[in-house]
Amino acid sequence: MEREIEIGLIEELLRLREAKSHYLDDEIEFNSVDQYKSEAIFQRERDQMFARLPAVAAHVSELTNPGDFVKREIAGRSILVTRDAHGEVYAFLNICRHRGTQLVDDESGCKHRFSCPYHAWSYANMGELVSVPHMATGFPDLDKAQYSLKSLQCEERFGFIWGIATPDITFDFDAYYSPIAAEAEGLDLANMDIAHEEKKVHNSNWKILVEGGIESYHSKVAHRKTIGPYFEDNLSSYQMLGDHMRSVLMRSSMHVLRDQPTDQWRLRDHANIIYTFFPTTQLLVQKDHVVWINSRPVSAGQTELRLATLAPKSRLAEEAYWEKNHQITSTTLNEDFVIGESIQSGFASGANDVITFGRFEGALPEFNRTIMRHTAA
Ligand code: FES
Ligand SMILES: [Fe+2]
Missing domain, CATH: 2.102.10.10 (Rieske [2Fe-2S] iron-sulphur domain)
Structure with a gap:
């Protein structure tokens, strides 16, 4: 990540924290429940996105x-x-x-x-x-x-x-990924190896599982027993990089940077950075490793997720360390996935025709607009 961008992202979150504010879009937005439960819509996504995009x-x-x-x-x-x-x-x-x-x-x-x-x-x-x-x-x-x-x-x-x-x-692969390419290269994933992984089918639409990773409104609530205490309440930003997205979820530790010279600021020490390579690949960047979340949409209500901890080859021998890290990530993300299944099973009840995104959940309608662009034709 370019230094200027990294410092800008940190400054923006520190400013919001000091103002006791959130990263806000202009308005509340909605998405039809059909988008998550209709097999016809899923087929359209499969034909026009999953079959045609890398x-x-x-x-x-x-x-x-x-x-x-x-x-x-x-x-x-x-x-x-x-x-x-x-x-x-x-x-x-x-x-x-x-x-x-x-x-x-x-x-x-x-x-x-x-x-x-x-x-x-x-x-x-x-x-x-x-x-x-x-x-x-x-x-x-x-x-x-x-x-x-x-x-x-x-x-x-x-x-x-x-x-x-x-x-x-x-497909013009390089053009499609150019807005995110430099940062993706910077992660040096080619020099990493899979230290740990798991695969599971979840009874949830693939979009719900992606959406769970790109907002922090839920962090202190759904993750109160795991990572919640280490993160700021409802404080994250997002930036669209073409169809792709960078989400930055602020750790409580970030405020210590105020007392340090900016040349020592390192975003990934004080935030979870999540890259969404549209549509189905996400990378969760942590201090010293990256978690690769690959989703394979199976049907409107089912998604197989592959969760892999990628560790630098030079440190692959630290097995116990990576296993522990993988378990923490797995436990935390499974809290999201269980909620994803809860949401999916509730759709049939008819309680909601739409789901509602607050102004600090703006990453979600943005993600859904990208889907609409690909499936509208
Ligand atoms: S050799 Fe006959 S189907 Fe493959
Ligand atoms: Fe979560």
């Missing part, structure tokens, strides 16, 4: 060696991500081009060739069809070059491997 398939540490692969699901499609002998990464639809069997069953591994479990057509990890049993008799004129695995746009950036689940899309 999603993180893996952290680079999951594909370090030539031949490494992972199988992932993006926008309801099974995706195979590979690294070839030259270190290039590729993404494909995990579908055999013969009669459509899912080619790879394993979640991850190291292989240079993939053989279909049905009739053993086999493919190189760069996608080409390399052999067809009994080809000369059964498929005498088959042009193997036309039967490569369906290739997907795949980019290795900011320590992650990103894929777009629809073939034949050319």
Whole structure:
């Protein structure tokens, strides 16, 4: 993060704290409950956003060696991500081009060739069809070059491997992420490794889970038994970076900076910084590590979350330390996720047609406006 921005963000929060105020938008806003419970709206989000925008398939540490692969699901499609002998990464639809069997069953591994479990057509990890049993008799004129695995746009950036689940899309990845790229690079995630992780399906719409991380109105209440005491009450700011967002949640410790020269100010020591890479990847930046929150929307009412603590490779051996940190984060975030399920199950009651966002919850309508822009067309 640029120094000037970092100091500006700290000064803004200190000023608000001194004024006993909040980070306020102009007005109260609303969102229809349908946005969270309608399967038709979810399908539109899937077709127009999840299938067409980049999603993180893996952290680079999951594909370090030539031949490494992972199988992932993006926008309801099974995706195979590979690294070839030259270190290039590729993404494909995990579908055999013969009669459509899912080619790879394993979640991850190291292989240079993939053989279909049905009739053993086999493919190189760069996608080409390399052999067809009994080809000369059964498929005498088959042009193997036309039967490569369906290739997907795949980019290795900011320590992650990103894929777009629809073939034949050319997406300007760098333009889309340029407003957030320098800060994402600055996190040095490529030199980190997954110290701990967990995966769970939550009975909640994906947007509710994102929204829980980008306001601090709830911090002292919902997290009173965990991190609540370490944070200022309802004091956080947010900035849109293109479609993406930086949220800064102020720790109570930040006020000590008033007595220190600004050249010693370091935001991540006194705040949780949350980057939302639109739409489904969030990074929670803490003092000495980053928590990667990857959501995989399954249906209007279900979302699988992968929660991974990324630690610097040089300190990966401090296992007990990372485990403890992961547990604190997991316990805290699960307080949000349980509430997310409570909200989702309450939608059916008809108590609310809309949900209401206060002026200090302005990040949430902003996030929802970004969704509307992508799904309106
Ligand atoms: S479906 Fe894959 S080889 Fe037949
Ligand atoms: Fe929370």
